[in-house]
Amino acid sequence: MVKIRSKNKKIPSLLIIVLLICSGVSFFIGLKFESILSPSGKEEKTLEVHENIISLKRKIYFSQPQLVKHKGYFEVKAKGAASYLMDIGKPILPVYITVFTFPLGTKIVNITYNHSKVKTIKISKEVIFNPGFMLTDMRKTVIKGRKDNSVYNSDKLYPQKWWEYRIGSGILNHNQTVFLSLHSYPVRYSPAKNTLYYIENAEITIRYKRTNISFIPKTREYDLLIIAPSNFSSSLKPLVDHKKKIGIRSKIVTVEEIYNGTYFSAKGRDRAEKIKYFIKDAVENWGVSYVLLVGDKDKIPVRYRHIMFMWSPYLIDPKVTKPIATDLYYADIYDANGSFCSWDANHNGIYGEYNWEWNSDKVDFYPNVYLGRLPCKDKKEVSTVVAKIIRYERNTYNKRWFNNLIICAGDSFPLRNLRLLIALLLPGINWKDITVREGEYVGDRIAENLTGFHVKKLYASQYLPWGDRKPLTKRNIKKEIENGAGFVLFTGHGSIDRWGTYKPLFPLLRPLLHGYTSKDVLSLRNKDKLPIVIIDGCLCGAFDQGDCLAWEFVRSENGGAVASFAYVTYSVIHFLRDYVLYDFSGYIDMQFFKSYMEGKDVAGELLVDVLTAYLNNHPYLSSKSYNEIEGLELFGDPTLKIGGYPC
Ligand SMILES: [Ca+2]
Ligand SMILES: [Ca+2]
Numbered sequence: 001m002v003k004i005r006s007k008n009k010k011i012p013s014l015l016i017i018v019l020l021i022c023s024g025v026s027f028f029i030g031l032k033f034e035s036i037l038s039p040s041g042k043e044e045k046t047l048e049v050h051e052n053i054i055s056l057k058r059k060i061y062f063s064q065p066q067l068v069k070h071k072g073y074f075e076v077k078a079k080g081a082a083s084y085l086m087d088i089g090k091p092i093l094p095v096y097i098t099v100f101t102f103p104l105g106t107k108i109v110n111i112t113y114n115h116s117k118v119k120t121i122k123i124s125k126e127v128i129f130n131p132g133f134m135l136t137d138m139r140k141t142v143i144k145g146r147k148d149n150s151v152y153n154s155d156k157l158y159p160q161k162w163w164e165y166r167i168g169s170g171i172l173n174h175n176q177t178v179f180l181s182l183h184s185y186p187v188r189y190s191p192a193k194n195t196l197y198y199i200e201n202a203e204i205t206i207r208y209k210r211t212n213i214s215f216i217p218k219t220r221e222y223d224l225l226i227i228a229p230s231n232f233s234s235s236l237k238p239l240v241d242h243k244k245k246i247g248i249r250s251k252i253v254t255v256e257e258i259y260n261g262t263y264f265s266a267k268g269r270d271r272a273e274k275i276k277y278f279i280k281d282a283v284e285n286w287g288v289s290y291v292l293l294v295g296d297k298d299k300i301p302v303r304y305r306h307i308m309f310m311w312s313p314y315l316i317d318p319k320v321t322k323p324i325a326t327d328l329y330y331a332d333i334y335d336a337n338g339s340f341c342s343w344d345a346n347h348n349g350i351y352g353e354y355n356w357e358w359n360s361d362k363v364d365f366y367p368n369v370y371l372g373r374l375p376c377k378d379k380k381e382v383s384t385v386v387a388k389i390i391r392y393e394r395n396t397y398n399k400r401w402f403n404n405l406i407i408c409a410g411d412s413f414p415l416r417n418l419r420l421l422i423a424l425l426l427p428g429i430n431w432k433d434i435t436v437r438e439g440e441y442v443g444d445r446i447a448e449n450l451t452g453f454h455v456k457k458l459y460a461s462q463y464l465p466w467g468d469r470k471p472l473t474k475r476n477i478k479k480e481i482e483n484g485a486g487f488v489l490f491t492g493h494g495s496i497d498r499w500g501t502y503k504p505l506f507p508l509l510r511p512l513l514h515g516y517t518s519k520d521v522l523s524l525r526n527k528d529k530l531p532i533v534i535i536d537g538c539l540c541g542a543f544d545q546g547d548c549l550a551w552e553f554v555r556s557e558n559g560g561a562v563a564s565f566a567y568v569t570y571s572v573i574h575f576l577r578d579y580v581l582y583d584f585s586g587y588i589d590m591q592f593f594k595s596y597m598e599g600k601d602v603a604g605e606l607l608v609d610v611l612t613a614y615l616n617n618h619p620y621l622s623s624k625s626y627n628e629i630e631g632l633e634l635f636g637d638p639t640l641k642i643g644g645y646p647c
Helices: 033-037 230-246 255-260 271-286 379-395 415-425 438-449 474-483 518-522 549-555 577-581 584-597 603-617 623-631
Strands: 017-021 042-050 053-061 066-069 073-077 083-085 093-103 106-115 119-122 133-135 163-172 175-184 187-190 195-198 201-210 224-228 250-254 290-294 304-307 370-374 404-409 454-459 469-471 487-491 493-495 498-503 506-510 532-536 563-567 572-574 632-635
Touching: 053 093, 073 093, 093 106, 093 187, 093 201, 093 603, 106 163, 106 175, 163 603, 175 201, 175 603, 224 230, 224 255, 224 271, 230 250, 230 255, 230 379, 250 255, 250 271, 255 271, 304 623, 370 379, 370 603, 379 549, 404 438, 404 474, 404 498, 438 454, 438 487, 438 577, 438 584, 454 474, 474 518, 487 584, 518 549, 532 549, 532 584, 549 563, 549 632, 563 623, 572 577, 572 584, 572 623, 577 584, 584 603, 584 623, 603 623, 603 632, 623 632
Parallel strands: 224 250, 224 290, 290 370, 370 632, 404 454, 404 487, 454 469, 487 532, 532 563
Antiparallel strands: 017 042, 042 053, 053 201, 066 073, 083 093, 093 175, 106 201, 119 195, 133 572, 163 175, 187 195, 493 498, 498 506, 563 632
16 A cells, blocks of 8 residues: 555645556466466556545556357456456456555545446357356265356346455554455456457546544553463463563453453453454554464354355255354454444344345454464363474474475365266366366465475375375375474365365275374374464364364374364365366465465464455355355464474
8 A cells, every 4th residue: 555644634735656566477377376366467556635535546457358269168368367257157257356455444435447448359159157166075065056047148248347346444464454455357248249348457546534533552562362261371371471582462361351341341242242342442452463262162152153155046955054153253353444343233143144044244354353263172282282382483493394385185076076067067168178186286386386395295196106296195194294394285175073085086085084084183293393284175173063173283282283274164166277276265275375475474464364365356255255264263373473483
């Protein structure tokens, strides 16, 4: 964002700053983090200040659409597009993203969007549609989506507008921030007229003003708020002392103190809401930006949100529409206006509704604090995890083993299913051209983009035990983790206590016979060579339903992990070639490593960066997207310095 000074109303009548940003990114051949995940395109920025209203102008340039022919369809690509419209059954079309940030308290007055002359291209084949996604629950695979004839038989333009925007409030570099994410659709499609309509540039003008509402804390007394039951306090003391030496000022507040109103008067309709109001008070009065919840669901309540997950004519499955736990509730404190975001906007006592018995609550989603949970059930677990965190931060720096990344992956959806699916849904398309081994595809893209790491690929497609890819066996996973690694990524399918994936063509879960389980984690003896574990797969973080795999890694006494990221809920992935990377868990896997490479090396900040990027970069949020956002949990200390501190 362009910073300007506007104190005492002595504002220059006209201030113009022009910036030129050129980001000529290569796309399509050699997919890079930058081209896949970043707002991009050539831009010009201008800032004008007049009276109390500030006008921010930005001109963005779009590439001409490129058509890639398949037998039956065209794919529409655009150089520099940050994302694609991926609505199920509807045409896949490029999206450009432009993100603006302002201090929270800013009021957006209006947004105008002036685009260049509309040009047309006649096309002889239809634009390819998104045939669906897969659920990464290992117990069942859901395929959804057919060509949406309400779009394909119509002469109306898809999408309906040239642009849309999303606004929310989150945290950026410890400051409460308004994110305004503007999504341009420079190519629109009329199927009945066989015509693409496109624009070459657009000038965006955002008019905004500062308000006198400040979100700067009254004091900067503490950095980290630790919320725990009172009997955990003594076990957490060593963590507070350790953090103090580093310069992170921590405060333990017990849930009893919150409910009793010891520090701030207790507000809220139930215990979870009281905790959330307390976090808000701690942010505003103490300057807290990190929050660590210590305790399982019986000790620190879990907020359940209500999303009709599979709301479609094709499938309504009660198992996936039950309320699902989310700790993002505690982190998303403010909406874009700076008001408390209760997650129950319609005040019916049911939180985070989305098409839930026809109701929906307006939820902001952007996290306003860096939050993690250690779902400990007793003091012993607290002591074990605290000791691991302290040893990790003291001993990991400059260790060679940290520079290893282990990627466990396979063909998340074996070809057996895909051939059938593609034959059914996309007649005329050569399946070999468009399907990939999802997990390994994502793993390879991460490996290509990551610098400074030695990547150990454990892939289900491998038979031979040499080369840079080794077979995905329990023995190899154990061996590599015990050799030491900074990160371990599992990408595939999951359930509460296990993760797994498939060999191409073989529907048997790998590693054999039942996937990688909690029992396998307990057998690890990697001691202080503790990785950060990222598990992409349904439910591996379902801490509300038992000892989930992600928590097993962290609470393990003889090794395991120092922190883990996993889904409390269901997760999905696309299966069309590079589109795997543009949404859902494929996007999130990539974004973890992109954010880390960009310097987000504190666990809670890494998670917030991933979630914020997801929200900024996805114009269309479906119930599936909400699962990705709300389901992603950090099991660990949000202030954890990844890679440790220099001694
Ligand atoms: Ca509600
Ligand atoms: Ca928020």
